[in-house]
Amino acid sequence: xxxxxxxxxxxxxxxxxxxxxxxxxxxxxxxxxxxxxxxxxxxxxxxxxxxxxxxxxxxxxxxxxxxxxxxxxxxxxxxxxxxxxxxxxxxxxxxxxxxxxxxxxxxxxxxxxxxxxxxxxxxxxxxxxxxxxxxxxxxxxxxxxxxxxxxxxxxxxxxxxxxxxxxxxxxxxxxxxxxxxxxxxxxxxxxxxxxxxxxxxxxxxxxxxxxxxxxxxxxxxxxxxxxxxxxxxxxxxxxxxxxxxxxxxxxxxxxxxxxxxxxxxxxxxxxxxxxxxxxxxxxxxxxxxxxxxxxxxxxxxxxxxxxxxxxxxxxxxxxxxxxxxxxxxxxxxxxxxxxxxxxxxxxxxxxxxxxxxxxxxxxxxxxxxxxxxxxxxxxxxxxxxxxxxxxxxxxxxxxxxxxxxxxxxxxxxxxxxxxxxxxxxxxxxxxxxxxxxxxxxxxxxxxxxxxxxxxxxxxxxxxxxxxxxxxxxxxxxxxxxxxxxxxxx
Ligand code: ZN
Numbered sequence: 001x002x003x004x005x006x007x008x009x010x011x012x013x014x015x016x017x018x019x020x021x022x023x024x025x026x027x028x029x030x031x032x033x034x035x036x037x038x039x040x041x042x043x044x045x046x047x048x049x050x051x052x053x054x055x056x057x058x059x060x061x062x063x064x065x066x067x068x069x070x071x072x073x074x075x076x077x078x079x080x081x082x083x084x085x086x087x088x089x090x091x092x093x094x095x096x097x098x099x100x101x102x103x104x105x106x107x108x109x110x111x112x113x114x115x116x117x118x119x120x121x122x123x124x125x126x127x128x129x130x131x132x133x134x135x136x137x138x139x140x141x142x143x144x145x146x147x148x149x150x151x152x153x154x155x156x157x158x159x160x161x162x163x164x165x166x167x168x169x170x171x172x173x174x175x176x177x178x179x180x181x182x183x184x185x186x187x188x189x190x191x192x193x194x195x196x197x198x199x200x201x202x203x204x205x206x207x208x209x210x211x212x213x214x215x216x217x218x219x220x221x222x223x224x225x226x227x228x229x230x231x232x233x234x235x236x237x238x239x240x241x242x243x244x245x246x247x248x249x250x251x252x253x254x255x256x257x258x259x260x261x262x263x264x265x266x267x268x269x270x271x272x273x274x275x276x277x278x279x280x281x282x283x284x285x286x287x288x289x290x291x292x293x294x295x296x297x298x299x300x301x302x303x304x305x306x307x308x309x310x311x312x313x314x315x316x317x318x319x320x321x322x323x324x325x326x327x328x329x330x331x332x333x334x335x336x337x338x339x340x341x342x343x344x345x346x347x348x349x350x351x352x353x354x355x356x357x358x359x360x361x362x363x364x365x366x367x368x369x370x371x372x373x374x375x376x377x378x379x380x381x382x383x384x385x386x387x388x389x390x391x392x393x394x395x396x397x398x399x400x401x402x403x404x405x406x407x408x409x410x411x412x413x414x415x416x417x418x419x420x421x422x423x424x425x426x427x428x429x430x431x432x433x434x435x436x437x438x439x440x441x442x443x444x445x446x447x448x449x450x451x452x453x454x455x456x457x458x459x460x461x462x463x464x465x466x467x468x469x470x471x472x473x474x475x476x477x478x479x480x481x482x483x484x485x486x487x488x489x
Contacts, residue, residue, distance in 0.1 A: 010063075014051065016271055023229065029237065038105075099133070102125070109121065114388045130397075130402075147356045158281070173480070178346070188326045191243075191316060203249055206252055207252050207256045210256045221239055221240070224239075230262045231267075236258070249304070257287030258287045260286065280404060285449075286415075290438075293416075303434055303436040334385070354371055354372060355405060359403075417471070417474050
């Protein structure tokens, strides 16, 4: 077993360095002085160079050849390392470093362009990022479709065709439900300022109610909420909006879902390939089930209503039923991250179609804004008013994350499947949630999914936990039932 042990020992250092690189990213979003951008790009590039050297070290190939797994944990570790090694060995170091430093610079240029509503200022660096990712995709694709190659970075085992089929199955039901809901009188909305200190205090209480372990985590503010890290250092960020405290509360619950997954993984897998969430889609299934099926449920919003009245006094919503409708309000809007459950996946479909056209070279960056605006008007029935509400709203493309967007919808579909199984397994769930108690729900998710980390492949872990192969049916049924009740369809 020397080969296996040598390999795992070498990989552990790589995993630790990778966590350090991730923390540089966390710092860039939360703490870094604005003037440090150029130096940080160098630092990212240096880490990428070190990591690339380790991930393509020829000794890995020799160890993989000699290692014989003796159980399913060892087999899973070897599977991950072997897949990553095969991928990374195809990417020249020059390209890996260029991707890291270019996307690090692109992030600031995107943020400034978004602030200035200036798409033209973003286009030159976007073209660089696209060209680099196309080059990388071509290198790792092995003759397969480049977009399929990129998808593997986020959702191993899935394909563009499979996702397109999932969207084809989802879309008609969502479009019909959206039309029916928007035809009804609007749900009540909030109409006052909620002080920031109150929002942050209740946000922290929500994080703890959902089981976020503050002894191995922390909450900071960021422009875009995110979670980062694994194992014993899993951090989340949130944001506040004076008139929209739900933005803060549900961002926090969402990120806690991600963080709880990482914190819930078996500690024996710390700093091994199994010690991280297995895919972005499975990750998103946790954040979305925490945020939506649990956090936006009738039972839990009843508890939240009381908490908000304790924190902010009377805020103009008459009772729990009106509050439930308010939390789940379906309304026009431009922003994906603020979209309700009915419309969220339509925002993702738009991005999926545009980014696969960009990667295939069928859509040129110069034509991206026009294509976005045309598609948005066709899907939502009104025109994008400014780039920060349109093509510049998301950070992903500046970071080169082509292939990432569809995993959000995959996560919603997985969450729909898990929710059915969770309800079967925990019959008293609503009584718990009505007291703000999520222990049974999060405990079920930890036991059946989170603790396994990377042990099983994405579709396999969902199938094991949900007791069925993933499909769109449960999500559509859940949405139809929920919004039929709220809007009296
Ligand atoms: Zn998420």
